[in-house]
Amino acid sequence: MKAILVPAETHGDSEHALRMAAEVARRFAGHVESFALQLPPLVNLTWDPAGVAIMNGAEFDHRRIRDEARRLAARVMSEEDVPIAPAFEEPAAGAAAPSDAPGEASAGPSWAWNDRTMAGDAFLGAYGRAFDLTVVCRPRPEGASITTLESALFESGGPILIAPPHPVSRGFGRTVAVAWNGSSETARTIAFARPFLRSAERVVVIADDGGLNDQPSGALIQRRLARCGVPVELKLLPAGGIRSGEQILKEAAALGADLLLKGAYTQSRLRQMIFGGATSQILSKAELPVFMAH
Template sequence: MKAILVPVEPHASIRSVLDAALLIAGRFGSRIEGLALGPDIPASIAFDVPTSWAILSEKEQRDLVEQSRQLFEGFMLSCGVQQAGVADEASYSWLGRQLFGDSYIGSFGRVFDLIVLGQPGIRDEPPRLATVEAALFESGRPILLVPPAAPASIGEKIMIAWNGSTETARTIAFAMPLLAKASQVIVLTLEGWGADGPSGEELTSRLQRNGIKAEAVTHSMKAHSPGEGILEQAAAFHADLLIKGAYTQSRLRQFIFGGATSHILAHARVPVLMAH
């Protein structure tokens, strides 16, 4: 995971996003590349786009880009991160002088190993769900979703929410560098939840062949939903990273009926690695 993309915009949890990106970069000697993020403005304004964005002047947009750049570079300098990185040490760079939209994150993110984003806020507050979904559905790359509270570590104790799905299998493949460095990995299966596919024990045995310290556990789903059950078990295990495939049900079905991904996007208090 040598190439990390961090879309930057001023919001309450941006410090946690940068902290998380730096934790990953420190483990892999990665370059963190930041750019200024703003929502796409379609012909008809989307419900989660602040109406103020539609009337931003060019100067206001330039000011926002500069504010984002200063925030990003100020954080890196305060943490002792250099632009010209030493081999196997974290480094950073800033990309461009304009405001980039969500759709650009979806396309440009394809050339990165990881995209780090904040947990979506409420109403029109950033981070936006539109940014997360653009990265998930358009980049083909994994995202690290970071909660508002800054994590102390990422990837020491990992929980995999295994449901046998293609999406989760793909996410695990992306996560192999992290899994290889973890001190403990739990493969969680919830009874009565999941797609037709290999069991948690079958996954665990293959991870162990790769030298990963994995253990399979199965729990009854005492919570009201799979999402609640997953987060309860992650908290009980004291996981510092949760791995889960995103939207194994359709987004429309999750919007109407709810789903594990929707619940985790809204309520996770631990960093979550997701891919679709």
């Protein structure tokens, strides 16, 4: 987890995501890059003076939002003792590539600000492909948008770490709960999360082996992690329990977990929108950090 991307927004929850990104950088001597997440400006298609005024006002708001987001990121990283490093600049076409990237040779954490203008969800998803991890906020009506999370989840090709809507203590991830449902999405999540699993004091695989049919059992996942030196236990749930996000969160809380690993949308998003599903329930109710991949 050396390259960490975290968008900065002006709602209150954004600070929690920035602090979690700083914690990950400290733990793994990583480099955080942040930018102001914002919608593109209004496009004025007329010569109406009123339309020009609206467009100019929107551009002013975007500059103000970008400045506020940068100040927030700078304050949080300073308070978290993560020093700033020069922002990475891509070489011009035909120019020699730099020998290293910012923070790459550092023995400790660092961060930089990307001042790209009007960077929205599409930018977040695409740019995230150049990072090991994207940190986002749990979606809430008064906070982050579900489209921001899903853009990072589906378009980056990598994992996301979801910050709950409250401060998280330093050193989170000492007890990790892994919600194993036999899916390829969860297997991929486990692979991405290996640095967190190796640094944990306790890992518990939560599984419902009775409903897995020919898919690997929780015991096999326990064996997989144990062979990597992970201190892992197995907790079996009653039949159907692993399909309930509320049950997963309840079990994680009972274990004292401070990080949950879960494959995202192992059923289709459309099905979950209509009937509900474990991912949707976790995204709406999780009060602990959640590590997901699709």
